[in-house]
Amino acid sequence: MDNRDYELIIVGGGITGAAVLYAVSAYTNVSKVLLIEKYEDIATLNSNSKSNSQTLHFGDVETNYSLKKAEEARGEARRVLRYMSLLDKNERERTIRACQKMVLGVGDEESEALERTYHSGIRRLFPGLQILYRDGLERVEPNTVKGRDKDESVTALLSDSGYMVDFERLARSFVSKALDNKRRGKEVALMFNTRVVKLEEKHGVYRLTTTKGEFRAKFVVFATGSYSLLFAKMLDFEKNLSIISVGGDYFISKKMLRGKVYRVQKGGIPFAAVHADPDIRNEKITRYGPTATIPLKLEKRGSTALDYIRSFNYDIKTLETITKVLGNEDILRILETNFVYGLPVVGKRWFFQNEVRKIIPSIKYEHLYYQRGMGGIRPQIVDENTKSFFVGASKLYDHNAIFNITPSPGASSALESGIEDMKYIARALDLRINASKFDRELGLD
């Protein structure tokens, strides 16, 4: 192999690409692997600590999940906890912290919905889940009831599995553990400030044209967020998917809550309703968000409207799908309201009234600030066959290629996704998986 030929090339240095790099380097006998990232460092986009809500999603308070989806989320989150036990105490404490987490129902409709959820099968999966009413909330999260109208009903489901995670640090930790394997005679290389612009496949070899010349690999993994769909389309397959970008910004105040307070979310809506969170890097604030806007670009940094248009298929089926998805009354209402949140002056007033005061009735308007630079863009996948949103991440497979598209909560599922990719790659390249090391380090009971 010359030095532009690799067994495996991973494109994208967010948490998804970092997790694949880690899993393959640590648990297989891969000999030559390269990660290519277009920016200057690991995790500068959605996986950055400022870009997301830092929640390890367990599936217990996500009211828009089915039981099956909740069970999957629980497995993915437990895998992250398992990985954390491999870190030294200092690194672990900077990367993950246990915190209180609940979903809050305000008014009769939401309260009844939470009652129903609590008495459904959810407690078989999460026996530690508790239901709280006004007096319980006064004890556990007092600012959610202080100043609230006595006639307004409030109910909450309190999780016993609340964690905030610095996904940026987690991604860096994956990469640094992958690099440790260089000592074991593997070539594990990183290449920053290098953008992949074209992908072709000929006679089983993938050719990647980049801003630093051509690289070749037997297997490629794209972990490039929304761009993964564009690269899949370069191989001329999977024409039945499109992406709607859902942007999310945050407001902040001084610390008002003890932990995470989510709001009730309707089924079929893939992105979480506005919620309140602590910040793992700044104990003095509470964050509120993310909003849900529709920016005409794929990423916060650098991407263009042209790329956005190219991620669609330009046909009548696409238009029909988008019209149907955006014509859903609940989704339309969310998008209209969130459009207003983005307007100068009135936006903050509406957000305060509509969202923040529902969680903390006594908060003062002047204590809320729009936080410039916080937030990201979720690639929401739309299936043109079913004319609906996908809930969760999606993988597209060519023979020796995987394309990962990762909407929220893709950071929580990144490690599990990396493990799945590792197993697929090992089969495709006839690599050996060190099963005893894997079970010892990451195995779940």
Ligand SMILES: Cc1cc2nc3c(=O)[nH]c(=O)nc-3n(C[C@H](O)[C@H](O)[C@H](O)COP(=O)(O)OP(=O)(O)OC[C@H]3O[C@@H](n4cnc5c(N)ncnc54)[C@H](O)[C@@H]3O)c2cc1C
């Ligand atoms: C507002 C918001 C809140 C969220 N909250 C949560 C949460 O609480 N919990 C949770 O689990 N998830 C959450 N998510 C989702 C989570 O942040 C993402 O799913 C996750 O970070 C995706 O990781 P990634 O590595 O796939 O993508 P990214 O982190 O976006 O990384 C993709 C990488 O690919 C690189 N790249 C792209 N194109 C190229 C190219 N052509 N050549 C080379 N490199 C390229 C980019 O530069 C980037 O580094 C949230 C997301 C948003 C936007």
